[in-house]
Amino acid sequence: MMRSVVKGSTSQSVIVRIIDDTAGTPEEAVEHNTSGISLWYRREGSSVVSITPVALAAANSAYSSGGIEHLDDGYYRLDVPDAAFASGVNGVMVGGTVTGMIVVGCYVPLIDFNLYSATLGTDVIAAASISSAAANKIRDAITAAIVETQGNYTVQQTLSLLLAGIFGRTSAGTFSTPNNGATRATLSYTGNDRTSVSLTPSS
Numbered sequence: 001m002m003r004s005v006v007k008g009s010t011s012q013s014v015i016v017r018i019i020d021d022t023a024g025t026p027e028e029a030v031e032h033n034t035s036g037i038s039l040w041y042r043r044e045g046s047s048v049v050s051i052t053p054v055a056l057a058a059a060n061s062a063y064s065s066g067g068i069e070h071l072d073d074g075y076y077r078l079d080v081p082d083a084a085f086a087s088g089v090n091g092v093m094v095g096g097t098v099t100g101m102i103v104v105g106c107y108v109p110l111i112d113f114n115l116y117s118a119t120l121g122t123d124v125i126a127a128a129s130i131s132s133a134a135a136n137k138i139r140d141a142i143t144a145a146i147v148e149t150q151g152n153y154t155v156q157q158t159l160s161l162l163l164a165g166i167f168g169r170t171s172a173g174t175f176s177t178p179n180n181g182a183t184r185a186t187l188s189y190t191g192n193d194r195t196s197v198s199l200t201p202s203s
Contacts, residue, residue, distance in 0.1 A: 004109045007087040011063035013079050014094050015071070017104040026074025027101050031055065032066070036099025039068070041080055044089040051081060051096070085110060157201030160184060 002014050018027040030037065032053035039051040056069035059077060067079035084092045085108075095105030143156040153161075164175040164184035173187040188196040 002106045002108045004111045004115060005085050006114050007085065007110045007112060009085050010082045011079075012082075012085055013063065013067075013077050014106050014108060016076050016078050016094065016096070016106060017074050018076060018098060019074055019102050019104065021100055021102045027098070028070055028072075028074055030068070030070065030076065030098055030101070032068050034098055036097065038098070039066070039078065039096035039103075040094070041084040042093045042095075043084060043086075044091050046089070049081075049084070051078075084108075151199070153201065157203075160202035161199060 005012055018030050019025060020027055032055045037053055039053055040048045041051060042048045052066045053068050054064055054066040056064060056067040056077070056079070059069050059071050061067070061069065063079050065079055065081045067077070069077050071077055078094065080092075080094055084094070087110075089110060091107060091109050093105060093107050096103040143159075144154050146152055147155055147158050160177075161184050164177055167178050168184065169176045169178065169180045173189060174183050175185040175187075176183045182200070182202070184200055184202075186198040186200075187194055188198075
């Protein structure tokens, strides 16, 4: 299996391996015009589509649909036509044959979002067509979860108290928001003993 590819991606290459059909040893001299070469791809639920092989100058050459180039030890780069990765299915198989050899193909899962994206969270929401209103409901459900049963403090309330206690302003036993806009906790002392605590978390 190859790495996943985002549906609709273009200029994609896959790796196939070609070995001798008798000895099982790596074939390292296959070219686009090698006798009996026949390459193909098949999208899920569809018919097999032929890939017309073309020459590549080097392993790092620019993408060229049908391009094939040996890498090492019988592994080949194969540039698959863009149509193989179009939206509409969840995977594509790539394979082929060469006279006297076995082509070990690969299956490429097609996904709706880039698993390696730095914005994966928002990409998933966008790919799932979740509206802003729905995303806000998810957020509200999470922040409304109870994390402390004594007083039924929610995630939102607990975070507001932590913010005031760690990063807020303090004076004479009061802890306020960093901008001093609201008091979140008031502590009373008798000598060195704390006698009462009044909490006012954000709603």
